[in-house]
Amino acid sequence: MIEHQPVLREEVIKWLEPGRKKRLLDGTLGLGGHTLALLRHGANVQVLGIDQDEQALKVAEQRLAGYAGRFFLALSSYKDFDRALKEIGWDKLDGALLDLGVSSMQLETPERGFSFLHDGPLDMRMSKEEGFIPAKNIVNNYSVQMLKEIIAKYGQDPLAGRIARAIVTARAKQKIETTLQLAEIVKNAYPPKMRLKARNHPATRTFQALRIVVNQELDTLKEFLDKIVHYLTPGGRLAIISFHSLEDRIVKLFFKKESAECICPPQKMICDCNHQKTLHILTKKPITPDEEEIERNPRSRSAKLRVAERVG
Numbered sequence: 001m002i003e004h005q006p007v008l009r010e011e012v013i014k015w016l017e018p019g020r021k022k023r024l025l026d027g028t029l030g031l032g033g034h035t036l037a038l039l040r041h042g043a044n045v046q047v048l049g050i051d052q053d054e055q056a057l058k059v060a061e062q063r064l065a066g067y068a069g070r071f072f073l074a075l076s077s078y079k080d081f082d083r084a085l086k087e088i089g090w091d092k093l094d095g096a097l098l099d100l101g102v103s104s105m106q107l108e109t110p111e112r113g114f115s116f117l118h119d120g121p122l123d124m125r126m127s128k129e130e131g132f133i134p135a136k137n138i139v140n141n142y143s144v145q146m147l148k149e150i151i152a153k154y155g156q157d158p159l160a161g162r163i164a165r166a167i168v169t170a171r172a173k174q175k176i177e178t179t180l181q182l183a184e185i186v187k188n189a190y191p192p193k194m195r196l197k198a199r200n201h202p203a204t205r206t207f208q209a210l211r212i213v214v215n216q217e218l219d220t221l222k223e224f225l226d227k228i229v230h231y232l233t234p235g236g237r238l239a240i241i242s243f244h245s246l247e248d249r250i251v252k253l254f255f256k257k258e259s260a261e262c263i264c265p266p267q268k269m270i271c272d273c274n275h276q277k278t279l280h281i282l283t284k285k286p287i288t289p290d291e292e293e294i295e296r297n298p299r300s301r302s303a304k305l306r307v308a309e310r311v312g
Helices: 009-016 033-041 054-063 078-088 135-141 144-154 160-173 179-189 192-197 204-214 217-231 245-258 291-296
Strands: 023-026 046-051 071-075 093-099 232-242 279-281 304-310
Touching (some): 009 033, 009 232, 009 304, 033 054, 033 093, 054 071, 071 078, 078 093, 135 144, 135 160, 135 204, 144 160, 144 204, 179 204, 204 217, 217 232, 217 245, 232 245, 245 279, 245 304
Parallel strands (some): 023 093, 046 071
Antiparallel strands (some): 232 304, 279 304
């Protein structure tokens, strides 16, 4: 069995209250770590686990086998959770969880192309469904300007321009097909002094940016948020763990909007937005892993958990 350490596990249990809730959604099931913890801590809880990674679903099903009858699995993107609910006969949820990180299995499986530490095809697709193009298509076909914008916006790398130009120069000589090819190009785009001082591998931000674009991650999150509130029962909780500042900002602004009585611009004297408050924010500041968890699981260091509760 693949080793799996769910991020902020105890905090997720605390805020989702599986002892009191009955029907929960784990929209990013992965290898099933959070769902396993929720099932263990709630004798009556049932969990619908969704993932677009077929391999991950198979592993999760094995891990959860001891709780047969209390969990349901669906191969899908979490933005389509409403279809999965309909298929199992649920109309409402008492809680929902998203963990927006990439699983260890995906990072450590070279043929998936997520990691610059292993050589493999430059893919990065979480799902092979139609509509998702592999990272190599972007790297080999997009213009310098488009590559620069992707790396700057989604990777927030100050050297986005240098990296984009280095990619275009390299691909003119040889098509970029593998993760190590791209990692080497990005590394060499960094000045030697910056390379020596870098806390992480120079390719970290570029790979992150490509993964976000390939899997349409930010759009998927927005689509999910637009729907989920309507499926939560009063008192139902929504917990989201993000690892990227852009994801966290989307969640933060959504919670702020849905917890407000009025969303009219400040300059408006009379409210005419007809907006109704749907959420109460439970975590005024995001919850982050403590030093012990970061030491145990270094990948958790950038995790941020935000929780809100559905109002009646």
